[in-house]
Amino acid sequence: MSAPDDPPVLLLTRPAEASRRFAAALGAGLPAGVRVIVSPLLEIEAVGGHITPEQSVILTSQNAVARLASGAGLSAWCVGPRTAAAAERAGLEVRAVAPTAEALLAQIVAAGETGPLLHLRGDKLAFPLAERLNQAGIETHEQVVYRQRPQPLTPEAGAVLTTTDRVVVPLFSPESARHFLAESQGASARLEIVAISEAVARICSDAGMKAVSIAASPDGEAMTSAVLRQLATPMPG
Template sequence: MTEAPDPVDAEHLPTLLLTRPADRARAFLRKLETRLSPMPEVVIAPVMAIRPLPLPEGLARYRGVILTSAQAARLVSGLSDVPAFVVGEETARAARAAGLDVQAVAETAAELLALLGARRPVAPLIHLRGAQTRLSFAEKLSSAGTETHEAVIYAQEPVPLSEEARALLARSAPIVAPLFSPMSAALLADRAQGALAELHLVAMSAGVAEAWRQAWQGPEPARLSVLPAPTSAAMVDHVAGLYRHWAG
């Protein structure tokens, strides 16, 4: 459902529930604060923890790196000036900060795969990723003739919701919850079963929204919006717009 929420007093804005890892949640808040005043009450309650894993040996032999998350880009080291092919501007910024030569930025993993298939960059390539993935670049690119390997460089480990977040969900009051990834959407849906809160959800992509729907067994949320573009900037714009409407 996508009906606009009814305006309320600024003092009674819905609580913003952020389930990203704490450092990424705070980074999102910093961006939101530049677009929104007054700010709502915020609860940061990660549904997963990121555990870095050792980088594989022999990275220097690869002629290019595929990065589909900013988290992976932040863990890369020792690959100065190596070509990088990435998903999302946030990943691109992290890759450049790591010294990589970003040569292509796609909005989605599927778009990046299509781009690489058409461009056929110099191989071998390596996809550095988290343990959870929905698209195998190594398999698909290698089968199309571009030698590509993959390495898992971080694990995404589910964690229980905080007591504060559980109490928030148990109240019959509106909550805004941005959903940034399929895994975090599914984990929140699982942990929010039986919630009394009026849920206003904003999904980064159609795939993220579908992950919520597959895991959720309760009534339809008050809102489940899908961003027009799967970017951090679009999420900030949409969430800020919701709160500006509520504040009147």
């Protein structure tokens, strides 16, 4: 049995490349002795071929940018700085960057946009952005260009959940939260969830998770700070 002051385990469940970037962002801030395990719970899979839209696009994930055949001559409304940076690299003109889909909705409406717009998205929808824009009188279509395929925990991740170790788990979406909860049923480890939003936290709390904290804002920088804070907080014995 681990002692209360033993270094925790950090379990990263985003797709492999995103998990590596997040681990790099934590960098030197990681407390000594923290063991990092990468176990992607969702794999990104393209849907259909590359596309060439004829109208301005809405990009709520950088995964959608990769499905564009070309961004030349297109403008984009983006969620998150990484998505915006990917859009610019693809040749798109970025009209605005918002931290969340809800905030982007407000920006598009405030800008007086009339459309048509095309939301390139994944198969899982956390916020009905196209629907809300249409309700606001802005013609908006949507197209699923990638899907998220659930993956089982790796043997290493599964094994650590059978211990009594502290395991800090950042969760970045409702879908990953639901899948982690399914994969971690019966875990004996002392799980500490760091949620990117109240919606993610609510899913975990409703499932009986006791140690759930929420990032100050729904973005990578706030999640980095929240995870480092959680890792540095001793757990009562």
